[in-house]
């Protein structure tokens with residue numbers, strides 16, 4: 001049998017003429033993938049955004065793609081298709097030798113001493129940020145209908161907070177009047193990735209994303225000269241000074257590209273993780289109380305780096321929230337060589353994509369997968385050990401999230417302060433409505449009732 005014949009064995013999910021499965025994918029990817037998985041199994045062709053891609057589902061497929069034995073998968077040409085124009089030469093879009101060269105230099109900005117300094121910068125800014133929320137004092141009598149009395153849109157509040165923290169921690173400054181423009185530019189860049197019309201038509205997603213990139217470039221370029229002179233410990237200053245073992249550094253262009261990518265990589269993912277945790281803690285008040293007691297027991301108004309591992313309950317809750325809502329729902333690659341997966345031939349030049357979001361809800365690996373059950377990650381259960389690639393919110397292999405410890409400390413630092421200051425609740429019938437067209441976000445921004453303790 002020649003490779004062409006074997007290739008035809010990969011089944012094709014039918015779709016509409018030209019658009020293929022783009023619309024069902026943007027509207028309800030979980031349903032499309034579940035239906036296709038039930039029909040075709042763990043590997044099938046899908047037509048999306050005008051091209052044919054191979055979708056691979058499940059932990060074995062995740063392992064195959066992320067471990068990338070034989071260097072057959074490249075990030076650049078795959079991610080570039082979705083976000084390349086807006087996140088040009090971000091580290092996630094670099095490959096092989098060039099990628100590892102950049103990653104070695106960037107690692108400077110994520111070592112323990114750097115993370116400790118970021119946490120110190122973050123703590124007071126978190127207190128100011130959450131202190132400004134319009135939170136009333138505790139009630140004496142319970143209200144009948146909580147959904148009618150929500151006083152905070154959690155997603156918007158957290159997005160603002162993480163942006164304020166990012167500008168402080170990443171750039172060592174607070175954003176003034178330009179904050180709205182920067183926030184909008186990030187938002188537009190991320191949304192651009194799922195544009196159906198993928199050329200610049202004014203007012204449409206692609207065009208807005210390109211404009212967003214221009215705003216960000218100008219913004220970061222303006223900071224570099226000062227930062228190179230500074231001894232500050234914000235991330236931009238650290239990147240300006242960072243060097244590898246043989247003293248090589250980033251160019252100005254690299255610094256701008258990496259900063260735009262880092263801000264994007266950190267901002268939305270952490271916002272989604274926190275939103276999802278806060279939602280689950282509102283739906284599960286016993287868990288909220290359990291983690292609050294842990295924070296109280298720590299006896300500190302803010303956490304230090306050495307406290308991170310003490311907050312065992314928050315660690316479990318965070319893992320479970322990341323399982324139920326993987327902030328990066330799919331990871332694409334392009335084959336740079338022909339390759340074979342479980343007897344299926346995948347030709348060179350194919351975009352292949354795996355799905356953490358889908359894997360995390362597979363019943364075969366996760367009992368009662370839609371149930372919020374943080375203890376499944378506890379020592380006595382460790383359901384995630386069922387397969388090394390069953391829980392992959394941070395990816396794996398050479399491109400595994402470089403910011404995962406940063407995310408851990410930021411999420412815990414914010415939650416710790418929130419738990420000590422506020423209590424929150426939601427109507428028991430409420431279900432967070434998700435928009436899964438790009439990164440998963442609540443359509444209604446998650447309205448909650450929150451009160452001071």
Ligand code: HEM
Nearest residue numbers: 091092265266269270273328393394395399401402403407
């Ligand atoms: C809970 C929060 C986060 C999640 C779920 C997350 C998820 C991911 C995933 C899945 C990847 C791998 C992409 C791929 O293989 O194609 C990734 C890569 C990356 N992440 Fe994160 N991330 C988070 C937070 C952060 C933060 C806070 C930063 C920076 C401060 C960051 C910076 C990066 C970078 C630079 C890469 C590319 C690494 C490389 O290609 O070598 N991430 N992230």
